Amino acid sequence: MIGVVGAGTIGTGVAQDLAQAGHDVVLVDISADALATAREEIGRAVRFQRVVAPHLPTHDVDEVLGRITTTTDLGALATASLVVENVSERWEAKQAVHRELDRVCGPDAIFVVNTSCFPITDVAAVTGRPQQVVGVHFMNPVPLKPVVELIPGWHTTQATIDAVKAVLATAGKRAIQVKDSPGFVSNRVLMLTVNEAVFAYSEGIASARDIDDLFRGCFGHEMGPLATADLIGLDTILHSLEVLHERFADSKYRPCPLLRTMVSAGLLGRKSGQGFHDYGSAPRATPTPRPVQTQGA
Numbered sequence: 001m002i003g004v005v006g007a008g009t010i011g012t013g014v015a016q017d018l019a020q021a022g023h024d025v026v027l028v029d030i031s032a033d034a035l036a037t038a039r040e041e042i043g044r045a046v047r048f049q050r051v052v053a054p055h056l057p058t059h060d061v062d063e064v065l066g067r068i069t070t071t072t073d074l075g076a077l078a079t080a081s082l083v084v085e086n087v088s089e090r091w092e093a094k095q096a097v098h099r100e101l102d103r104v105c106g107p108d109a110i111f112v113v114n115t116s117c118f119p120i121t122d123v124a125a126v127t128g129r130p131q132q133v134v135g136v137h138f139m140n141p142v143p144l145k146p147v148v149e150l151i152p153g154w155h156t157t158q159a160t161i162d163a164v165k166a167v168l169a170t171a172g173k174r175a176i177q178v179k180d181s182p183g184f185v186s187n188r189v190l191m192l193t194v195n196e197a198v199f200a201y202s203e204g205i206a207s208a209r210d211i212d213d214l215f216r217g218c219f220g221h222e223m224g225p226l227a228t229a230d231l232i233g234l235d236t237i238l239h240s241l242e243v244l245h246e247r248f249a250d251s252k253y254r255p256c257p258l259l260r261t262m263v264s265a266g267l268l269g270r271k272s273g274q275g276f277h278d279y280g281s282a283p284r285a286t287p288t289p290r291p292v293q294t295q296g297a
Ligand SMILES: NC(=O)c1ccc[n+]([C@@H]2O[C@H](COP(=O)([O-])OP(=O)(O)OC[C@H]3O[C@@H](n4cnc5c(N)ncnc54)[C@H](O)[C@@H]3O)[C@@H](O)[C@H]2O)c1
Pocket: 005, 006, 007, 008, 009, 010, 011, 028, 029, 030, 031, 034, 086, 087, 088, 089, 090, 093, 096, 097, 114, 115, 116, 117, 137, 138, 139, 140, 231, 232, 233, 236, 240, 295, 296, 297
């Protein structure tokens, strides 16, 4: 059995993807509402998959949901062989969950850290098993993205890396391995782009629509930076920039004040229905029925 902790934007996708690959999944969150929403989202995403990704295998909704058990009790992961942690990008949450996982899980269990920016070595250090902790930066939406960033921590063993790669392969995922550093490669670059796009928008240089249009039309991106931010979640973008700002002590990562204001106002992007673009009252990241190609956070 595989544990998935955190049933938000990305944890929901991870649970779906692993269940589609045939694994029994226990999905844990502190919020019962988040777990209920996750089940609804997974049902919807499995149904939509044939429309948004006709090249991928189709799955039976009841079979996929039948492999996923949801609970608010982390103790349910006592027999997990592997746990993928996807809780909010806040240090207090990350370290508390890994300490608790270290206490409840068996000594052989491997912990996968799905984080946008925290160094994996820092997370591994709060456990008594740093050799069995590895970072996997999944991309969003997880079931549609074939590549992940894989980040060993200082003490991660090759056996851990191999075991995690084998599980990723069951879900058709290819891992690109990079060294442990805040934001790794993808988010170190992506967060700067998103932040600069927010600055340009806040200075009135162009509308959100035109900023995104430029990136689609000029660079062939499937989504512009502001639509990408909406998909990832503006709170996750803000927290990621805060981590980069603090860890590199470099002002180039200071979050645009507008981003902070929008998060305070509850404008979190797709998951709240409103960000730089309007998504109506739809909860979270239900993909629109057209091919989706996006980045991760
Ligand atoms: N959103 C993305 O596109 C994306 C992509 C790759 C990685 N990530 C990373 O994945 C992690 C989750 O991001 P997200 O966007 O899904 O966030 P989110 O805010 O959508 O969801 C986080 C979930 O964690 C739960 N949670 C918080 N504390 C918890 C605890 N102690 N125990 C159990 N559950 C807890 C919350 O209730 C919430 O449901 C972050 O570290 C983020 O940086 C996000």
